[in-house]
Amino acid sequence: MSHARKRIMLAGWLAAALLAGAVWTNAGALAQGQQGSQEPVVLTVLNFLDATGPGTEREIKEIWNAFERNNPDIKIVREDLFLEPFHQKTEAYAAAGRLPDVFYMWPGGRSMTLHTQRLAKDLGPFVEPMRDEFSEAALVPQAGGYLAMIPFGLSSSHVMYVNTALLDSLGLQVPRTYEELKAMVPTLRAAGKEVILMGAQDDWVVQSTLFSMIVGRLVGDEGMDAILAGKARFTDEPFVKALEFYASLFEDGVLSRRIFQTGYNEVNPLFAQGKAPFLIDGDWKVRNFLTDPSTDEALIPPAEQKHIRMTIFPAIPGEVTHNSTSMVQGDGYGINAKIPTGSRKEEAAWRLVQWLTSTEAQRVRMETGSAFPSRKGVTSDRLEPLAQERSQFYGGLTGTYVLDNVLDPKVYVPINVGLQEIGLGISSPRQVAESVQKAFDAWKASQQ
Structure with missing residues (x-):
């Protein structure tokens, strides 16, 4: 897909999210009348939920x-899991x-x-009567070539959060x-600050939230398409250059090896406490x-959220894609x-999925900051400053691939x-490129 088409899809998505949309009507009332005195249908649900996250209680109550x-x-018999335990349970089921x-x-x-x-069932036929209620970009076929789920919205896997008050x-x-970012390192170190915080103890974090963006900038989606088609290799210069730039982040002091000792949610209070500006x-x-x-408390109180800016990593030397971030359907x-x-x-399962993607449910997720809506007409006057920032x-960004969305686990792991x-100095960029190409070749052979 060309970058121009991506910009058009992204612009359409954003415009659709701001339009007045159709009003959600719950199909439950009709179904209840039809079911009469029959025993309730029992639905088992495997849910991805951070039990400790702000807004979780509201999501459980209001959705x-x-x-x-x-x-x-x-x-509903619901099982709530988060991060690796969720993924491991899904694969086991x-x-x-x-399932x-x-x-x-x-x-x-x-x-x-x-x-x-x-x-997963193909939801295309189910959603067809209500297709106009969603942004069209939300309903494109997914990894299996069909609509296995309705995304909550668009998601950028890479954001650089900036504490502007700390910088000032x-x-x-x-x-x-x-170069401007690298030049900040001595000043920040002298002030006892880290430069960039990441909760990268889990190995997916760096790839999804940082390296996918780097590959988008230095390799580009067209370059990745060539690799996937067997017309280029991970060991070719563009991908190796992406790995070398990533390695330079540690050499330049922009990233610290401590990120690999920081748990995913452990990083939240560190940023809120001003331990680093990024x-x-x-x-x-x-x-x-x-x-x-549930507590009426925030890691970053609303009055201080105006000092937090959401942007993207600065321009990288030699980049082929500018002003871009890694994006994926939600x-x-x-x-x-x-x-x-x-x-x-x-019928009961579809009724539940309809509700989970309804205007009401998407409004709750927008207000709690968990998702940017895919349904038209989702608005709110209850957004805190940081949710408004999101x-x-x-606007104006180019979306590029998230690697773990376009590669098989045998390749992206x-x-x-x-x-x-x-990052730990165990392997060189060239060695990693060779390892990934070997994994890709093995996976490709297994598909024949």
Whole structure:
């Protein structure tokens, strides 16, 4: 897909999200009348949820509990997991042929098994009568070549969060180029500050939130397409240059090896406390800094959120794509393909997925900072400053691939591990490139 077409799709998505849209109508009332006195349908759900995240209690109350209250003919048995435990459980369920009725999933990457083995139903026919209620970019086919889930919205896996108040106090400005960022290192070190914080103890973090952006800048989507088509290799100069630039971040003092000892959520209070002026993560990180309705407290209080800016990594020397960040369709929920067509369970599962992608549900996620809406007409006057900042983040940016969304796990896992090895000084960029190419060749051969 050309960059021009991506810009058009992104602009269409953003415009659609701001238009007045269709009003959600719950199909539950009709279904309840039809079900009469039958026993409730039991739906098992595997859900991705950070139990400690701000807004989690509100999501459970206003989305999950509200559905059960309004649909007494359906009983939800929900299993909430987060990060690696969630992914491990999903793969275990898939391998055993025991997937829940409804499950949280990605458009590719960590959910590749669900897509390529068609373990999720094709939601295309279900969504067709209501297609106009969504941005068209949200409904493009996913990794399996069909619509396995309806994304909550667009997601940028790379954001550089900037504490502008901290920069001002040190006489520094938001860098426009990598050279300007590197020049800040002595000043920040002298002040006892890190330069960039990352919670990269889990190996996916660097690849998804930083390196995918670097590859987008230095290799470009066309270059990655050539690698995927076998017309270029990971060992060719562009990809090796991307690995070498990543290695230079540690050599230049822009990144510290301490990022590999920092847990994913452990980084949140460090940034909130001003331990560094920059944090690199995905756009979803916003929710961790907003007010938790259950405590009325925030890691970054609303009055201080005006000092936090969401931007992207500065210009990289030799980049072929400018002003870009790695982007992907957001997450969503799929329905188990084994559920019989036309059954009460299928109707109940679709009713749940409709609700989970409804205007009301997407408004809650927008207000809690967990997702930027894919449905038209989702607006709110309750957004905290940082959530407002997120809603304006995408304007004018070019979207490039997130590697774990376009590569098979057998290929991107060696990248994940290799990035940690480079950062720790265990492997060289050339060695990692060779390892990834070997993994790609083996995976390609297995597909024939």
